[in-house]
Amino acid sequence: MDILRFITAGSVDDGKSTLIGRLLYDSKNILIDQLEQLEKQTKNKETGTIDLALLTDGLRAEREQGITIDVAYRYFSTPKRKFIIADAPGHVQYTRNMITGASNAGLIIVLVDARQGVVEQTRRHSIIASLLKIPHVIVAINKMDLVEYDQEVYNKIVLDYTEVAKQLGLANVTYVPISALLGDNIVDASTNIKWYDGKCLLNYLEEVPVDSDANLTDPRFQVQCIIRPQTELLHDYRGYAGKVISGIYKTGDKVTILPVGIETTITKLEVAGRAVEEIFAPQSATISLDNDIDISRGDSIVLSNNLPKINNEIEVLLCWMDEKNLIPGNKYYIQQNSRLIRAVVKDIAYKLDVNSLQHQPVEGHVKLNEVVKATIKTASPLVYDQYSTIRANGSAILIDETSNSTVAAVLFQ
Amino acid sequence: MSKYQLNYLAQLEAESIHIFREIAAQFEQPALLFSGGKDSITLVHLAVKAFAPGKIPFPLVHIDTGHNFQEALDYRDAMAKNIGANLIIRKVEDTIKAKKLTEPKGKFPSRNWLQTYTLLDTIEEFKFDACIGGARRDEEKARAKERIFSVRDDFGQWNPKLQRPELWNIYNGRINKGENVRVFPISNWTELDIWNYIQQENIQLPSIYFAHEREVILHEGQLVANSPYVSLDESDLVIKKQVRYRTVGDMTCTAAVESTASSLVEVIQEITAAKISERGETRIDDKVTEAAMEDRKKNGYF
Structure with missing residues (x-):
């Protein structure tokens, strides 16, 4: 059994909450007391049906306004897989929440209202999926019941979206016609959509390969902290604790410490206090090295024959996430995994229109939810990879020095 | 794999x-x-x-x-x-x-x-x-x-x-x-x-997580431990039951569940089959408001 993290994206009325509620409900992950509470809250008492969308509407503020204001995480499992859903709101002003939810996702469900077809928001969500390199896309064409389960409607949307996917370079795209409200093709094959011979949504979620998404070829490891027990028994013990970002390490491997560039050898590997012969992503591990070197938090340990990029001037995509505008020339902290250094946003080449992918000139400041191509300069060299090669080593955040807020998502180009 | x-x-x-x-x-x-x-x-x-x-x-x-x-x-x-x-x-x-x-x-x-x-x-x-x-x-x-x-x-x-x-x-x-x-x-x-991990790692738990006999009060469908912190009145019936705890908080706001599960395997079996969520079953205080x-x-x- 493994884990699939996925995100659901859709416009305000695409039935996203209903879909998640339906997945939880039909896969029998909802329990009696949660149902009772749901029944109590359900406004539509006359029809007697419960409103599955309410399962995911967490906060009172949201219930009052009937919107989702933040990313919520949902959990369910089947005998095949554990699922973690990032439930991200669809409306314009919360694009940053979608990016937050998408950053860890292995799959995205893009919801399309069968009556509306591919709209501006569909395009925007798909652009974000492509920017963040989510490996798998399911286009769930919802509310098929409202178009009389018409195959023509479905075909038209598939055709339109194929064009979008081609433009964005989205590779693994799957289409499923559904009705979240009535449960068609969610957990069980629909009897209303006989012309569709593909799998139902849950089957796809259970079977989509996630193991092939992990990079096991380029070893990357960053030191989070140093373990030095300094007890009598472990007087000389010095372990570099961190997470294997990608790849595989073995004892005896020749490694280079970056950015300093010192070479050494791995003498010992441990996972959770247990000695092992090799470690691999995404394990948390502890590495011991041959000689005493001055290594600190944020330093990278990589194989000497497979080096990442090292630069202090880097081209990036910035997704701005703060109410306070980005002012070119301002200083920020950049945090790449555990490495925290000062950085300045130098030149902004263009703004990326997230509805059309067109490059637009930047006039003045960069505002909340805008995506720009920029050059950043860091106080000391960063050790990184292109985001498109290794997601977890090609990403960072910008932090405002005065408010300490996370103000931008950074993708190294 | x-x-x-x-x-x-x-x-x-x-x-x-x-x-x-x-x-x-x-x-x-x-x-x-x-x-x-x-x-x-x-x-x-x-x-x-x-x-x-x-x-x-x-x-x-x-x-x-x-x-x-x-x-x-x-x-x-x-x-x-x-x-x-x-x-x-x-x-x-x-x-x-x-x-x-x-x-x-x-x-x-x-x-x-x-x-x-x-x-x-x-x-x-x-x-x-x-x-x-x-x-x-x-x-x-x-x-x-x-x-x-x-x-x-x-x-x-x-x-x-x-x-x-x-x-x-x-x-x-x-x-x-x-x-x-x-x-x-x-x-x-x-x-x-959590339960599966506890089993995998063989983590020892306090004994109240496993079935034991305890004096409890039946209150609105929930079993609350009889303790000096609970104020009993005449209508209360104190009974002895085989119970275990699914969560452990205060004696006054955590309810027990009737159970005979005395090992981890049995507890996990019961939880897998459970029809009520952990909070719904055992937290008395969350019911106050939505x-x-x-x-x-x-x-x-x-």
Whole structure:
């Protein structure tokens, strides 16, 4: 059994909450007391049906306004897989929440209202999926019941979206016609959509390969902290604790410490206090090295024959996430995994229109939810990879020095 | 499965260890809030692994409501000693006296709400900048929206509308003076994940998690332990039942479930088959209002 993290994206009325509620409900992950509470809250008492969308509407503020204001995480499992859903709101002003939810996702469900077809928001969500390199896309064409389960409607949307996917370079795209409200093709094959011979949504979620998404070829490891027990028994013990970002390490491997560039050898590997012969992503591990070197938090340990990029001037995509505008020339902290250094946003080449992918000139400041191509300069060299090669080593955040807020998502180009 | 694949428990463990190490590196005075329940026991187990062969680099803090199960307290003391951790205990009773707080009345007077005062005082006393808790996002609707690194203001308040975006596995723990961070390393675990992990790791639990005979009161369909903290009246029937606890909190606000499960395997079987959620079955205080947790968190509750 493994884990699939996925995100659901859709416009305000695409039935996203209903879909998640339906997945939880039909896969029998909802329990009696949660149902009772749901029944109590359900406004539509006359029809007697419960409103599955309410399962995911967490906060009172949201219930009052009937919107989702933040990313919520949902959990369910089947005998095949554990699922973690990032439930991200669809409306314009919360694009940053979608990016937050998408950053860890292995799959995205893009919801399309069968009556509306591919709209501006569909395009925007798909652009974000492509920017963040989510490996798998399911286009769930919802509310098929409202178009009389018409195959023509479905075909038209598939055709339109194929064009979008081609433009964005989205590779693994799957289409499923559904009705979240009535449960068609969610957990069980629909009897209303006989012309569709593909799998139902849950089957796809259970079977989509996630193991092939992990990079096991380029070893990357960053030191989070140093373990030095300094007890009598472990007087000389010095372990570099961190997470294997990608790849595989073995004892005896020749490694280079970056950015300093010192070479050494791995003498010992441990996972959770247990000695092992090799470690691999995404394990948390502890590495011991041959000689005493001055290594600190944020330093990278990589194989000497497979080096990442090292630069202090880097081209990036910035997704701005703060109410306070980005002012070119301002200083920020950049945090790449555990490495925290000062950085300045130098030149902004263009703004990326997230509805059309067109490059637009930047006039003045960069505002909340805008995506720009920029050059950043860091106080000391960063050790990184292109985001498109290794997601977890090609990403960072910008932090405002005065408010300490996370103000931008950074993708190294 | 190829040899380079982690099963789901190993993935969750790796994520939690990563979070623990970020806490140790990013904060000056972190503390692990230990309640004696299975979630915080799992939390301690993960912390030990994260820093092995060293000791965990922060104290365990227990906010003692005075309404705890003795079994949980004994377990707490033995465990702290066993792993060589520094254990800090602060009592709600003392806060009530010092601050002249009014104790809740009623049949099952819960100090759950009052412990927030003691917690905030303890944070102040030791200048803790990060408090590590065992909350899980599957527990409750408001929890589902909380970040792993959750910044609180100097009143301990959570502002759900102003949360920092939390991207990839990058945790921003920078704070201003007066603020502190609540960190939840097992956010992504579900109740069943915890139980399966406890079984896999052979983690010992306090005996109240397994079926035992206990004097209980049947109250609105829930079984509440008979204890000196409960005010009985004539209509109450005290009965002896075979019960176990699914969560362990105060004696006055945690209900028992009828059970004969005396081993971990049996407990997991029962939970897998359970039709009622953990909170719904065992937390008496959450039933008060639909937004109970949201309100408490906004006021500094864990």
